[in-house]
Amino acid sequence: MSDVLNIESLDLEARGIARRDGKVVFVEGALPGERVTAVTLRRKPSYETARVDEVLRPSSQRVVPRCPHFGVCGGCAMQHLEPSTQVAIKQRSLEDTFWHVGKLRPARVLAPLQGPTWGYRYRARLSVRVVPKKGGVLVGFHERKSSFVADMRECHVLPRHVSDLLLPLREMIGSMSAPDRMPQIEVSLGDGVTALVLRHLLPLTDGDIAILRAFAARHNVQWWLQAKGPDTVHALEPEHNDALSYTMPEFGLRMPYRPTDFTQVNHAINRAMVSRALKLLEVQPTDRVADLFCGLGNFTLPLATQGREAVGVEGSKALTDRAYDAASRHGLGDRTSFATLNLFEVDAHWLRSLGYFDRMLIDPPREGAHAVSQALAELAHEERPRRIVYVSCNPATLARDAAILVHEGGYLLKSAGVINMFPHTGHVESIAVFETLDAAGVLEVKERARQRAIQAAADAVAAEEAKLAAAAEKAAAKQAATDAYLARVAAEAEAQQ
CATH class of the missing domain: 2.40.50.140 (Nucleic acid-binding proteins)
Structure with missing residues (x-):
């Protein structure tokens, strides 16, 4: 009904x-x-x-959804909504989350960063399933809220030439030796290069290799193979090992990467995002700048073109080694350094050990930068970066970390805005700018935070004492009731004698 x-x-x-x-x-x-x-x-x-x-x-x-698979395919959620309205909803969500989670409002709301709304997705993971009831092999995204693979024949958020590969990929997988043991194909586009990573659970036959090479020649793609974990990924043709890259012309940079590395899905928005982040950070030629969660150096290398030194920190040594190689190839080796560290476990002592930073860029995964924010909040005024730019892919963890920086650390939330990295989806990417108060203001905020902590501890003790008192009172009442019952039973027994 x-x-x-x-x-x-x-x-x-x-x-x-x-x-x-x-x-x-x-x-x-x-x-x-x-x-x-x-x-x-x-x-x-x-x-x-x-x-x-x-x-x-x-x-x-x-609006009428452009894709015929919208509503079934889980790749998009908002195609029925006019694109500028999608962005407005994301902006409102960011502002609401700042308030509900952190009790904060940015002093200025930045204009949304927008780009192409179709054909923007340069990275994608396509699932592969053999489904005889639907004609054989399916290649595509999962159905919405389901583990089933959508019966996709086209995809409008993928570049047109990648969308056109969906049906040929079905036919190709179906012709191979073990199509039911090839669970996914990752798509990664660089400048002029389309790389496809085939995940295969059984060794490929010579016939399979011949099929892949013929497909590559026909459709101008490069095949990479993955037999087990990410470390097993390798190019089918050795000459393709260094072919994949993206460029940032504003900074004169070419960034090489492997197809399973984390890079931004939307290359156009990534270039605009890096440009905006550096403008907001206002790096000066004499500045020493930190880039936390630096990955392959997406921000580190552009920062090195503007400041005295850029220090990138990341949890994977393989990534920091390759970031330094890229910096060296661009003649930035003497202006960059990289450290490998688990940024989810850092403290103020670790931050101090790296030396003073004039400015800092933070670009964490969805989990946010809780430990980093707490460490920054503990630094004295003279020890801390004057300005922080935080790039986020999760409004909730951004708001949580912003509350630490502002309410405990003495930073101001100067501005914030959304980055529409994933049009037609609910994903909210954003950027926020923090600036430290003066020394007196930092001390005042820290003292208020200390008093709140003392009060919270006292309230917790009082609550625990009240809980224990209530439990004791309940136990006493229960014991009294038991005693009364036993006394009544004894009295009744005595009366019967």
Whole structure:
């Protein structure tokens, strides 16, 4: 049975949010301002999920999805929403998260960073499944909220020539010796190069290799093979080992990488993001700058073109070694250095050991930079970077870390804004700028944080004491009831004698 609902807003899974009898209802396929009929999919004590049955009053921002697989394929969530409105929703989500998680509002909201909305995805992991009921081999993304592979014949967020490979890849995999033991193909595009990484669980036959080479020649791609973990990845043709790269013309850089390395999905937005980050950081020629979670040096090398020294820190030595090689090839070896360290376990002592940094760039994974933020908050005014630019792929951890920097460390949240790295998805990439207060202001914030910590500890002790007192009172009452019962039983027994 369908219910009529008025949609108030949208969550980051692109589900409309309605309320019915005081309960939140998440409605797949509905947009803010719409009146819809919806069929309930699941009921929980505090919320329900539903799916649109009919749109009675459509939103002015509703558009016809470009991809025929939208709604089934899990690659996109917002194709039915006008692209600029997608960005506005992400910006609102970022601001709301800053407030709800960190009790913060940026002093200035940056204009969204936007780029191409179609054909932007230069990295993708395509699943491969043999499904006889659907005609054989499927190659594509997973279906929405499912482990099944979508029956995809085209994909509009992939570059056109990669989308055109979906059906030929099906045919190719189906002709190989063990198609059911080839679970995925990773796509990685560089400047003028399309690399495909075939994951195979059984050794390839000579016939398989011949098929791959013929496909590569026909479609102008390079094959890489992965038999086990990431360390086993290698080019089918040795001359392709160093062919994959992306460029950052503004800084005169060519960044080589391997197809399974982490690089940004959207090369156009990455170039714009690096440019904006460096402008916001305001690096001076005499500055020593840190780049934490540096990876292959995506920010480190551009920073080295502007400052006195750029120090990149990353958890993988293989990545920092290759970042330094790239710096050396560009003549930046004397202006860069790299350290390998688990940045999820650092402290203020470690930060001090690296020496003073005028400015710092932080670009963590979704887990954020909690330990780094706590360490920065502990530094005295004269020990700390004056300005920090934080690039985030998770608004919740950014807001958490921002709260530490501001409420415990004495930094100001000067500005923040979204980066639309993944159009048509709910993914929110963002950038934030922090600037330290003066020495007196830092001391004042630290003292307030200390007093809050003391009060919180006292409140915790009081709460524990109250809990113990309540437990003791309950035990005493129970014992009293038991004693009274035993006394009554004894009295009744005595009366019967």
